[in-house]
Amino acid sequence: MKPARKKRLALIALMVAGIATGIGFALKSLDENIMFFFTPSEVAQGKAPQGRLFRMGGMVVSGSVSRPGEGLTVHFDLTDNESQVTVMYTGILPDLFREGQGIIANGRLDKNGAFVAQEVLAKHDENYMPPEVAEAMKKSGGEL
Amino acid sequence: MYLWFNKLGSPPHFYRIAGKWMPWLASIFLVLLLTGLYGGLVLAPPDYQQGDSYRIIFIHVPSAWMSLFIYVVMAFCGVVTVVWRMKLAEVILISSAPIGASFTFLALVTGSLWGKPMWGTWWVWDARLTSELILLFLYLGVIGLHGAIEDKRVAARAVAILAIVGVVNIPIIHYSVEWWNSLHQGPTVTKFDKPSIHWSMLLPLLLMALAFQVYYVLALFQRCRAELLLRERNSKWVQELSGE
DSSP states (O other), X not given: OOHHHHHHHHHHHHHXXXXXXXXXXXXXXXXXXXXXXXXXXXXHTTOSOSSSOEEEEEEEOTTOOBOOSSSSEEEEEEESSSOEEEEEEESOOOTTOOTTOEEXXXXXXXXXXXXXXXXXXXXXXXXXXXXXXXXXXXXXXXXX | OHHHHHHHTSHHHHHHHHHHHHHHHHHHHHHHHXXXXXXXXXXXXXXXXXXXXXXXXXXXXXXXXXXXXXXXHHHHHHHHHHXXXXXXXXXXXHHHHHHHHHHHHHHHHHXXXXXXHHTSOSOOOOHHHHHHHHHHHHHHHHHHHHHHOSSHHHHHHHHHXXXXXXXXXXXXXXXXXXXXXXXXXXXXXXXXSOOSBOHHHHHHHHHHHHHHHHHHHHHHHHHHHHHHHHHTTTSHHHHHHHHO
16 A cells, blocks of 8 residues: 555544544443433432433333323333332323333422323333234243 | 456446446345335234334334445445545445435434334434434535535545544444433344344345345446536546447
């Protein structure tokens, strides 16, 4: 390779490396802001902001969904297999909402430590399969 | 090898070869697209959780893959442009940008359409969605910058630098769902583990991915030929071509 070309190639490598490190540090310092949600354990440890909106993500505990009254109000527990937080929500739930499903709720903590949600989003996992296969896996006791 | 590479890099030669390949590419693309669509929309079973709504992945996922792939091609051509000053690399770089931008747009729109019923929202500012939107802006930036500079050889070098710098965003998009908590799910196919998708859905997905790949080459050839004619309009080979 000609020296001039070598020099240009080295300059490009240097430029990309520099920008990558710069962006890397910037993202590292913004880490908490890029995190889309807090887990129930983080909420239980008091890491989540008090008195202001934030998102909490976890699995809906099986058998915890209840509807007090006749309206659209739903109560359920969210877990990350370590801690549980009760969520209260009034409104329409997304299609994928069900027990055992991962969801993300946007809202704030009330005085009793329960989470009052204004919006509930369902988080889809990366598994795709036909219903018969899911059924067979459930029967054999395998994990979905 | 070097000689072959040099020859392919010459505009009239590339123009001829690309023209010869295009009908073949078009027929391969049609076959792949039709079998992929038939497999995905008719043969593949519905998903155990999402029912039929998941079928948008046959468009969404290949578009998203292409949006990343095309950018990497552009960055590679950017390096060749800056270091070796190869004309054909400049042409491929600038011809790829609108195709890549379209795929990115398609990925964003189909994802949004799927997100409303499934997640419950059209759009959220999570890491994956935001970084993909930045990718769209990078593509638009490349197109805009190229259009803004009159001298196309100078423009190509400026655009090359932008394309090279922007490549930093590509690993961020790919790993965004692993580095941060996000609403978007993790990778299904592009991971070292076994794909977490049933083969009856994976097969049409891969066919569609292949179809999009062939479509990219086809569209790229078409755009490159037009760009070459425009740039070399005063050269002998173009004048001979039009004189016939």
